[in-house]
Amino acid sequence: MSKPREDYLSWDEYFMSIALLSSQRSKDPATQVGACIINKKQRIVGIGYNGLPHGCSDKELPWGKTGDWMETKYPYVCHAEMNAILNKNQADIDGGTIFTTLYPCNECAKLIIQSGISKVVYANKKPGSVPAFDASERLLKMAGVIISKFDPPASEKSLKIDLNTGSISLDSSQQKSISKPNPLQNISNDSKIIA
Ligand SMILES: Nc1nc(=O)n([C@H]2C[C@H](O)[C@@H](COP(=O)(O)O)O2)cc1CO
Numbered sequence: 001m002s003k004p005r006e007d008y009l010s011w012d013e014y015f016m017s018i019a020l021l022s023s024q025r026s027k028d029p030a031t032q033v034g035a036c037i038i039n040k041k042q043r044i045v046g047i048g049y050n051g052l053p054h055g056c057s058d059k060e061l062p063w064g065k066t067g068d069w070m071e072t073k074y075p076y077v078c079h080a081e082m083n084a085i086l087n088k089n090q091a092d093i094d095g096g097t098i099f100t101t102l103y104p105c106n107e108c109a110k111l112i113i114q115s116g117i118s119k120v121v122y123a124n125k126k127p128g129s130v131p132a133f134d135a136s137e138r139l140l141k142m143a144g145v146i147i148s149k150f151d152p153p154a155s156e157k158s159l160k161i162d163l164n165t166g167s168i169s170l171d172s173s174q175q176k177s178i179s180k181p182n183p184l185q186n187i188s189n190d191s192k193i194i195a
């Protein structure tokens with residue numbers, strides 16, 4: 001016990017884990033997204049997940065994806081990145097980084113740029129060319145925001161939180177299991193992506 005623990009979370013793993021954990025607050029039945037903003041000093045200054053605006057009932061507004069636009073979730077839901085930016089506890093987040101479990105759309109890209117965030121680390125991206133992501137990339141690149149894909153650990157690493165006992169375990173193995181599906185990596189591109 002004289003040596004420090006070696007099997008711990010790296011900074012990026014830590015912030016992405018917090019984004020992932022936050023996504024579990026989302027009531028969106030199809031896609032749960034989480035975001036975590038850190039400032040230049042690596043301090044967490046904002047967290048968010050996708051959900052309806054304050055005071056808007058989760059039960060009264062629709063969560064569907066197709067049909068009459070007014071009866072889908074798209075006009076109503078606030079994106080995780082937007083919520084993380086609006087929830088920030090520090091006025092100046094210039095030079096900060098946003099960790100997001102899903103690539104930001106063009107509307108969130110505008111908020112990211114205007115808030116002064118200079119780096120985006122994302123875990124997953126919908127496959128193919130999606131206008132909202134293409135426009136987002138165009139804006140972010142033009143504004144000089146660094147876009148970086150989250151670098152997953154070389155070996156399998158998983159966190160298990162037991163809310164019944166209040167315990168947590170960080171399991172690492174030397175080999176990556178290829179049979180285990182990652183739901184976040186199988187996000188389909190079926191839905192129209194509007195802010
Ligand atoms: N970067 C993002 N942050 C988000 O919070 N979202 C949210 C908005 C919707 O609630 C959901 C995407 O809807 P869909 O993929 O199930 O149809 O994820 C979506 C994206 C992707 O643009």
Ligand SMILES: [Zn+2]
Binds near residue numbers: 108195
């Ligand atoms: Zn967005």
